[in-house]
Amino acid sequence: MILDLAPDIDAQWRMFNAKLRKQLRKAEKSGLRFEIGHLELLDRFYEVFARNMRYLGTPVYARKAFPDSTRIFAVYPPDKNHCYGESTPRLGRH
Numbered sequence: 456m457i458l459d460l461a462p463d464i465d466a467q468w469r470m471f472n473a474k475l476r477k478q479l480r481k482a483e484k485s486g487l488r489f490e491i492g493h494l495e496l497l498d499r500f501y502e503v504f505a506r507n508m509r510y511l512g513t514p515v516y517a518r519k520a521f522p523d524s525t526r527i528f529a530v531y532p533p534d535k536n537h538c539y540g541e542s543t544p545r546l547g548r549h
Contacts, residue, residue, distance in 0.1 A: 458470075482530075485532075485533065486532075486533035487530050487531065487532060487533065488530070488531040488532075488533065489528070489529070489530055489531075490528075490529045490530075490531070491526065491527070491528055491529075492526075492527050492529070493523070493524075493525060493526060493527065494521065494523060494525060494527075496527040496529050497518065497521060497525070497527065499529065500527045500529060501518055501521075
């Protein structure tokens with residue numbers, strides 16, 4: 456999901472519903488780390504992605520299916536170095 460940014464942080468916060476604000480506060484308190492990148496994050500992301508796809512019974516895309524323009528959003532627990540992530544292949548925008 457991509458949201459338009461509000462003119463200031465307070466206005467942005469008010470745009471979020473109460474449930475989302477609560478989830479964001481919980482993530483902040485737990486010390487989660489967030490990183491946005493490209494293919495330099497693919498190895499860690501792909502490990503989680505492939506495991507989840509197999510768990511769902513869905514064929515796993517090959518690593519080469521992720522073009523250079525892929526953006527990866529990774530979230531790391533404070534005491535771990537693996538990621539939970541999401542990718543957004545930007546197909547057609549190479």
